[in-house]
Amino acid sequence: MALAQVERVRTELTALVPGLTVEVVPVTTSGDRWPGALSDLGGKGAFTKEVDQLLLSGEVDLAVHCMKDVPGDRPVPAGTTFACYLERDDVRDALIHPGGLSLDQLPPGTRIGTSAVRRIAQLSRHYPHLTTVPIRGNANNRLAKLEAGHADALLLAYSGLERIGETARATQILDVGTMCPPIGAGVLGLQCRENDADTIELVGRLGSTDTWRQTTAERMLLHVLQGHCNSPIAGFASSLPDGRLTLRAMVFSLDGKTSLEAEETGSTSDPVLLGTSVAITLLRQGARELIDESADQH
Numbered sequence: 001m002a003l004a005q006v007e008r009v010r011t012e013l014t015a016l017v018p019g020l021t022v023e024v025v026p027v028t029t030s031g032d033r034w035p036g037a038l039s040d041l042g043g044k045g046a047f048t049k050e051v052d053q054l055l056l057s058g059e060v061d062l063a064v065h066c067m068k069d070v071p072g073d074r075p076v077p078a079g080t081t082f083a084c085y086l087e088r089d090d091v092r093d094a095l096i097h098p099g100g101l102s103l104d105q106l107p108p109g110t111r112i113g114t115s116a117v118r119r120i121a122q123l124s125r126h127y128p129h130l131t132t133v134p135i136r137g138n139a140n141n142r143l144a145k146l147e148a149g150h151a152d153a154l155l156l157a158y159s160g161l162e163r164i165g166e167t168a169r170a171t172q173i174l175d176v177g178t179m180c181p182p183i184g185a186g187v188l189g190l191q192c193r194e195n196d197a198d199t200i201e202l203v204g205r206l207g208s209t210d211t212w213r214q215t216t217a218e219r220m221l222l223h224v225l226q227g228h229c230n231s232p233i234a235g236f237a238s239s240l241p242d243g244r245l246t247l248r249a250m251v252f253s254l255d256g257k258t259s260l261e262a263e264e265t266g267s268t269s270d271p272v273l274l275g276t277s278v279a280i281t282l283l284r285q286g287a288r289e290l291i292d293e294s295a296d297q298h
C-alpha cells in the first residue's frame with residue numbers, strides 16, 4: 001500500500017514537472033515490524049517515527065503518510081511540516097467475506113478480523129451477535145491471514161484495497177452511519193522539512209484545498225480530545241456544495257454500548273474552529289471519561 005501511495009505521488013509530480021527524477025526510498029517502520037497490539041509499542045507514531053528521522057537527517061526530502069496514522073493529539077514533529085494533503089480517497093470501510101455475504105447476512109459468532117477499537121466498538125454496537133478477532137499486518141498480510149482461516153471476514157479501508165488493487169474482494173462497502181470513519185481516512189499527506197521552501201512549494205502544488213480543510217478540522221478535533229493510542233474516536237468532515245464544512249464525530253466505549261455523537265457545520269474559512277467546537281460538544285457529553293476508561297481497559 002505504501003509503495004502504491006508513493007507511486008501516485010511520483011506520477012503526479014512528474015506530470016507537473018516533466019523530467020523530474022524521483023527516487024523512492026522504502027522504509028519499514030516499527031509499526032510494520034511489530035506483530036502484536038500497537039498499544040504495546042509504547043507510544044504513538046509507530047508508522048511515522050523512522051520516516052521522521054530520515055526526513056530530518058536529510059536522507060529523504062519528502063515523506064508520504066496516511067494521515068490516519070499520523071498522531072493528531074500533538075504537533076507534527078519539530079522541524080517538519082505538511083506541505084499539503086492530496087485529493088481524498090474513499091473514507092469508508094469495506095467488509096471482505098469470502099462467501100460474499102454482507103454484515104446483515106453474517107451468522108452469529110462470525111469472527112471478523114480487526115484490531116481497531118473504532119471498528120470493534122461500532123461492530124458491537126450494531127452487530128452484537130458477531131465477534132472480532134485481533135489481526136494485524138498490512139492489508140496484503142491480512143488478506144492472506146483471512147485465507148489461512150485466522151478470521152471468517154475482515155474489515156479494511158476501501159481506499160487501502162484500491163491502492164493494492166484488491167477492490168474485487170470487497171463484499172460490502174459500509175455506509176458512514178454504520179461505521180464512522182477514522183480521523184484522516186483516505187488522506188495522504190506530504191511531509192517536508194520546515195526549512196525546505198523549494199520542496200514545500202513544489203509538492204504543495206499537488207494539494208487539494210477541500211482535503212486540507214476537512215483534514216484540518218478532523219485533526220483539530222483529535223487534538224482537543226487528546227485521544228490515547230488507538231482510542232475509540234471516529235469522525236469525518238465533508239464539504240457541502242455551498243462551500244461550508246460539516247464535521248460529524250463520535251466517541252465510543254470499547255463495548256460499543258455507550259456512544260456520543262456531535263455534528264456541526266461551520267464556515268469554510270475556519271476548520272480549526274469547527275474541529276474545536278465539535279470536540280468541546282463531545283467533551284461536554286462526557287467524552288473525556290469514555291476515552292480514559294478505554295485506555296485503562298486496553
Ligand SMILES: NCc1[nH]cc(CCC(=O)O)c1CC(=O)O
Nearest residue numbers: 066068156157159160185186187
Ligand atoms: N493502520 C493501517 C492503515 N493506515 C491507513 C489505512 C487505510 C488507508 C487510509 O485510510 O489512508 C490502513 C489500513 C486499514 O485501515 O485498513
